[in-house]
Amino acid sequence: MVSRIPKNWLAVMGALVGAFMAILDIQITNSSLKEIQGALGATLTESSWIATSYLVAEMIAIPLTGFFSRWLSPRRYLLWNSAGFILASLACSLSWNLESMIVFRALQGFTGGALIPMAFTLIMTLLPKEKQPVGMALFGVTATFAPSIGPSLGGWLTDTFSWHYLFYLNVLPGILVMALLAMGLDKKDRNDGELKSIDLFGMVTMALGLGALEIVLEEGSRDDWFDAEYLRWLAVISAISMVFFIWRQFTAKAPLVNLRLFGNADFTKACIAYFALGAGLFGSVYMVPLFLAQIHDYTAMQIGLVLMWVGFPQLPLFPLIPKLVKKVDPRYLVFAGFVGIAISMWMNINMTVLYDGAFLIPALLVRAMAQPFMMVPLSIIATQHIRQEDAPSASTLLNVMRNLGGAVGIAMLATLLDTRTRHYLWQVKETLVSGSQNLTDWLSHTGQLMVAQGGTSNQAYGLLMTEINKQASVMAYNDGFLLMGGLLMIAALAVLAIKPAHKVAAQAPQADATPDLEKQAA
Numbered sequence: 001m002v003s004r005i006p007k008n009w010l011a012v013m014g015a016l017v018g019a020f021m022a023i024l025d026i027q028i029t030n031s032s033l034k035e036i037q038g039a040l041g042a043t044l045t046e047s048s049w050i051a052t053s054y055l056v057a058e059m060i061a062i063p064l065t066g067f068f069s070r071w072l073s074p075r076r077y078l079l080w081n082s083a084g085f086i087l088a089s090l091a092c093s094l095s096w097n098l099e100s101m102i103v104f105r106a107l108q109g110f111t112g113g114a115l116i117p118m119a120f121t122l123i124m125t126l127l128p129k130e131k132q133p134v135g136m137a138l139f140g141v142t143a144t145f146a147p148s149i150g151p152s153l154g155g156w157l158t159d160t161f162s163w164h165y166l167f168y169l170n171v172l173p174g175i176l177v178m179a180l181l182a183m184g185l186d187k188k189d190r191n192d193g194e195l196k197s198i199d200l201f202g203m204v205t206m207a208l209g210l211g212a213l214e215i216v217l218e219e220g221s222r223d224d225w226f227d228a229e230y231l232r233w234l235a236v237i238s239a240i241s242m243v244f245f246i247w248r249q250f251t252a253k254a255p256l257v258n259l260r261l262f263g264n265a266d267f268t269k270a271c272i273a274y275f276a277l278g279a280g281l282f283g284s285v286y287m288v289p290l291f292l293a294q295i296h297d298y299t300a301m302q303i304g305l306v307l308m309w310v311g312f313p314q315l316p317l318f319p320l321i322p323k324l325v326k327k328v329d330p331r332y333l334v335f336a337g338f339v340g341i342a343i344s345m346w347m348n349i350n351m352t353v354l355y356d357g358a359f360l361i362p363a364l365l366v367r368a369m370a371q372p373f374m375m376v377p378l379s380i381i382a383t384q385h386i387r388q389e390d391a392p393s394a395s396t397l398l399n400v401m402r403n404l405g406g407a408v409g410i411a412m413l414a415t416l417l418d419t420r421t422r423h424y425l426w427q428v429k430e431t432l433v434s435g436s437q438n439l440t441d442w443l444s445h446t447g448q449l450m451v452a453q454g455g456t457s458n459q460a461y462g463l464l465m466t467e468i469n470k471q472a473s474v475m476a477y478n479d480g481f482l483l484m485g486g487l488l489m490i491a492a493l494a495v496l497a498i499k500p501a502h503k504v505a506a507q508a509p510q511a512d513a514t515p516d517l518e519k520q521a522a
Helices: 002-027 030-040 048-072 074-093 098-126 129-160 171-184 192-197 200-219 229-251 259-263 265-296 300-327 330-346 357-370 372-383 388-431 437-452 459-495 501-507 517-521
Strands: none
Touching (some): 002 074, 002 098, 030 098, 030 300, 048 074, 048 098, 048 192, 048 200, 048 388, 074 171, 098 129, 129 300, 129 372, 200 229, 200 388, 259 265, 265 300, 265 330, 265 357, 265 388, 300 330, 300 357, 300 372, 330 357, 330 372, 330 459, 357 372, 372 388, 388 459
């Protein structure tokens, strides 16, 4: 066993680097959409599909990993997907129009999506029980650090070189991933017997259900939700498909995903916590850049310099977490992490138009300190009662819940910002009485300045409306941070309802802590 551990670590590290790149690519294009859409001749609204296509394909790929890794073998499946991810990335850099970019981004998301749950699965199946907290800590870096630095790195690459380097970036790490996986995983023949029990009906309904749901969540706020006919149809397709998918998973002899894991109340609570974690991680990364760009006209590079304060400061804390979980109940660590992120959100609920990036840094630092306390302990809590053979299904469900949480969180925030901005806009206008002497004096003085600078007095009204819109938007952002903090605090309390590990161990015998590696590789 001891002689095999270094080789297993090579496989785990390869999968972790691959997962890091796949998660990084979710956010890396967000700060460069203007440059990409300009080069491809698309509108800014149309360019939103560059991110949506990636997320939809990734969401579909995650539940398929269990079946394909059993059929093809983990080594062959991961190597093929890593090679596909590299080629799809290069194809994205060669895109000649928006349609080709969307297709290549979907291929990139599909191949990259397989790397994320497989990293989680390899940690659970290749590492001994006592080393799994270390593996989970490293997985935590991929899950929390990658989204934090995505916009920063993307902005820097675009400003320094060009948007094409967002995709060139994946080539060298991708080759490293393939090398580590090739050395760390044993060669195994395909298990074609898996094809006899293939759940095609489950695959189709899952793809339709999750894919349509992701599109509705991503595009809903841009197209007024169910006012758009195509979103109504997608919502119906998603609902029907998911009902059939769930029915199929409970009736099939070899289900695509073991949904019976939800029968364990503690695992279900952990999945809900993962959902809240996704909403918190992606929600903050969504709101902060949007606020800086909309209110202060920050460039991608300037936004990146602000967001780096939530990325890099958390790195020194991750090595401490495996030691902490041995001394402190993991539930309390997760609780502290959720509370810390909630506090970081609430630190931004009194913003004004004067709040630029420097004012946001303290809240980002608090969030950076809190995030490492969540991922590793939460993974331990979620998997403390999972049997070895259920590891792929557990990995799939946890990663889907985190991604869905991010999608729902962003959709909720986008809708909230829109509705609350319009509410506050009406409210501010109501306070500006047309007969107000102060308003009349301001318009007169500003109009004179505009005339003196070669403009017209009517430009004063334009400046007034710009200022009113900014004020209304800032108040809407305050509401967004308030809501996110409240939801995260509820999730923190819910985590305490999960049974501690020693009670789970007392109620049911644990699976052998040392996995049969030959069986897992097969």
